[in-house]
Amino acid sequence: MTFMPRPIGHARRVRKHYRGRCDELMAKLPTKSRLAELTMPDAFLWSTGIEDTFITAPHPATGRTLDEYELTGHYDRWADDLELVASLGVPAARYGVPWHRIQPEAKRWDWTFADAALERLIALGVAPQVDLVHYGLPRWMEGAFLNGDYPSHVAEYAGRLAERFLGRITWYTPLNEPRITAWYCGRLGWWPPYRRSWQGFIAVMLALCRGIVATVRALQQVDPEIVCYHVDATDLYEADDPGLLAEARRRQEIVFLALDLISGRVNPQHMLWEWLVAHGASVSALEAFLAEPVAIDVVGMNLYPMFTRKRLLRDSHGRFRIRMPYAGAELITGLGKLYHERYGVPLMISETASLGSVARRQSWLEQSTAAVARLRREGVPLAGYTWWPMFALVTWAYRQGHRPIEDHLGQMGLWNLDANLNRIPTPLVDSYRALVSGGSYAAGRLNGRQVLEEREGNVPQLLSSGL
Numbered sequence: 001m002t003f004m005p006r007p008i009g010h011a012r013r014v015r016k017h018y019r020g021r022c023d024e025l026m027a028k029l030p031t032k033s034r035l036a037e038l039t040m041p042d043a044f045l046w047s048t049g050i051e052d053t054f055i056t057a058p059h060p061a062t063g064r065t066l067d068e069y070e071l072t073g074h075y076d077r078w079a080d081d082l083e084l085v086a087s088l089g090v091p092a093a094r095y096g097v098p099w100h101r102i103q104p105e106a107k108r109w110d111w112t113f114a115d116a117a118l119e120r121l122i123a124l125g126v127a128p129q130v131d132l133v134h135y136g137l138p139r140w141m142e143g144a145f146l147n148g149d150y151p152s153h154v155a156e157y158a159g160r161l162a163e164r165f166l167g168r169i170t171w172y173t174p175l176n177e178p179r180i181t182a183w184y185c186g187r188l189g190w191w192p193p194y195r196r197s198w199q200g201f202i203a204v205m206l207a208l209c210r211g212i213v214a215t216v217r218a219l220q221q222v223d224p225e226i227v228c229y230h231v232d233a234t235d236l237y238e239a240d241d242p243g244l245l246a247e248a249r250r251r252q253e254i255v256f257l258a259l260d261l262i263s264g265r266v267n268p269q270h271m272l273w274e275w276l277v278a279h280g281a282s283v284s285a286l287e288a289f290l291a292e293p294v295a296i297d298v299v300g301m302n303l304y305p306m307f308t309r310k311r312l313l314r315d316s317h318g319r320f321r322i323r324m325p326y327a328g329a330e331l332i333t334g335l336g337k338l339y340h341e342r343y344g345v346p347l348m349i350s351e352t353a354s355l356g357s358v359a360r361r362q363s364w365l366e367q368s369t370a371a372v373a374r375l376r377r378e379g380v381p382l383a384g385y386t387w388w389p390m391f392a393l394v395t396w397a398y399r400q401g402h403r404p405i406e407d408h409l410g411q412m413g414l415w416n417l418d419a420n421l422n423r424i425p426t427p428l429v430d431s432y433r434a435l436v437s438g439g440s441y442a443a444g445r446l447n448g449r450q451v452l453e454e455r456e457g458n459v460p461q462l463l464s465s466g467l
Contacts, residue, residue: 028091029127031170031225035297038346038383041448044440045092045348045384047129048085048414048432050074051393052096054136057144057192064399066136069098071394071405073421078117084415084423085390086124089436094173094231094350094386095121096131099157100138111164122168129229132158132215133175135184135191144192145185145207155214162222170226173350174215177233177302178208178258190400199280206285209261216262216294231300231350232258234335236327239312244320248312250275256342261286263343264293299339300350302388303331305364329371336375336382348384353412358426361412365431373444381446387432391415391423 028045030037037043055066069075085093097114104110121128133154141147154175162172175181181191186204189196195204212230219226235255239248253271260266266273266286277283309327314320332349339347349372354364365387375382391413398408406419414432415423435442 029129029171029227032227032297033225035227035346038298039381039446039448041445042440043383043446044443046088046090046432046436046439046443047092047094047348047350047384047386048088048090048390049094049129049131049351049386049388050081050085050096050391051389052098052131052134053393053396054096054098054100054134055191055399056100056136056139059399062400062402064401066394066396066399067098067100068393071398072391072417075113077421077423078113079120081391081423082117082120082124082126085121086126088390088414088429088433090126092127092129092171092384093121094129094131094388096134096176097161099133100136102161103138103157104140106140109160114161115164118165118169127171128169129171129173130161130169131173131176131231132161133211135176135181137192145181145204145211146193150207151210151214154211155218158215159218159222162219162226166223170223171229172215172219172226173229173231173300174212174219175208176231178205178212179255180233181208182258190396202276202279202281205257206261206281209258209289212258212262213289213292213294227297228294229298229300229348229350230259230262230296231302233302233308234339235308235310236331236334237310237312241313244312244314251310251312259296259299259343261289262294263296264290266290296343296345298346298348298383299343300348300386301335301339302351303335303349304352304354305331305368306355308335329367332368332371333375336371336380337378340380346381346383348382348386350384350386351388352385353387353389355410355412358428361426361428362431365428365435369435369443376444376446379447383446385443387414387428389413392417 051068051072053066053068058065074081095117097118102109102111102114118128118130137144141150141153158172158174162169182201182205184190185193186195186200186202187198193204195201216228219228237248237251239245250272257272260270266276267290273286276286305327307324308331309325311323311325312320313323336347352368354361369385372382372385389412392409392411394405395408395410398405401408409417414428415425418424
């Protein structure tokens with residue numbers, strides 16, 4: 001059965017019905033008509049989240065899947081884990097729901113887990129930032145993202161979930177990290193549909209973006225006050241070799257491709273237009289995004305000091321290589337300025353952490369939050385910070401490997417996981433609680449004068465983005 005949203009007036013009636021709790025949560029996460037509140041000098045949102053990669057297709061050699069909630073024991077410990085979230089004092093949390101469990105068959109829906117977990121977060125006073133798709137899909141969807149009906153399937157799923165929590169959940173991420181999804185599904189061939197070329201990357205990227213647009217439309221039909229929180233992986237590309245500078249510039253543009261596509265920025269003058277067409281994108285497919293762009297409400301930047309800085313080079317044999325040197329806090333200031341200049345909307349750090357010792361993680365927490373304060377003093381509307389993941393994750397190599405889970409634990413969290421998956425608090429828990437309790441003071445005041453001047457000088461863009 002095709003999902004049909006109720007009339008818009010129904011959303012207003014539901015919000016009135018839930019007014020007490022609804023007002024409390026919306027004060028933490030403003031709705032679309034109140035997004036300008038994110039650019040007020042003292043507005044700032046601390047958040048956290050639980051790694052929710054869901055690759056449901058078994059690896060052909062090992063038979064393993066990559067369901068992080070299963071591998072980290074979250075399905076069994078979800079209630080306790082959400083208590084840990086609330087114990088940090090965060091007003092909001094990014095939280096993924098497992099589509100493959102919600103819709104285990106094309107015509108069967110099971111909301112048991114999603115309902116229980118989201119209801120519990122709301123009851124704890126934590127506003128959910130719902131992650132709808134995190135790399136993987138239900139196994140029944142043949143061809144994965146290249147299934148011709150994928151956009152309608154994901155829109156129906158998103159609409160049904162939004163309808164269930166109408167008036168109580170207003171922030172949704174249509175799809176986490178479209179570029180990384182397209183890379184692993186279309187270029188590297190690790191995940192379905194297992195393409196291994198730039199043509200595959202572009203085919204998957206276009207399909208993902210069609211799905212994002214369809215999801216945004218479905219959410220808006222349920223409730224025009226819903227905020228679409230577009231989260232993508234960020235990278236900063238560099239090269240010392242003059243022969244690689246053009247490739248570094250192209251790779252940097254690819255970082256922005258998903259947001260540029262859905263917002264109608266990829267036209268014949270775009271740097272990637274000819275490259276996209278040369279690698280299989282039809283002109284009509286690209287023009288479809290130009291014809292019906294969606295406004296970008298909020299951009300979430302996922303960044304990690306050990307992954308996000310990319311250096312292009314050639315080795316001693318002349319082979320092309322990409323290195324990832326560990327980055328400093330300039331990573332955040334550079335990326336924040338790039339995204340602000342390009343999109344002119346509120347920004348959030350939607351994922352960041354460091355891998356390794358508690359001391360290294362603590363150092364990154366201090367460096368990164370100091371960089372946030374510097375950006376805000378310069379008038380960049382960086383309005384939130386998310387330490388992700390809250391506790392350790394299972395690295396992606398687990399799916400194609402043979403070693404036990406404990407050998408694949410990536411200790412990046414505020415809590416460590418031991419071999420029995422017990423959540424072991426580290427000193428980072430208290431450090432993060434202290435930051436959260438400091439609210440906007442801990443993040444620094446936003447230079448409102450700079451923001452106001454930019455608003456006055458860029459009225460058309462701000463109107464299109466809802467500000």
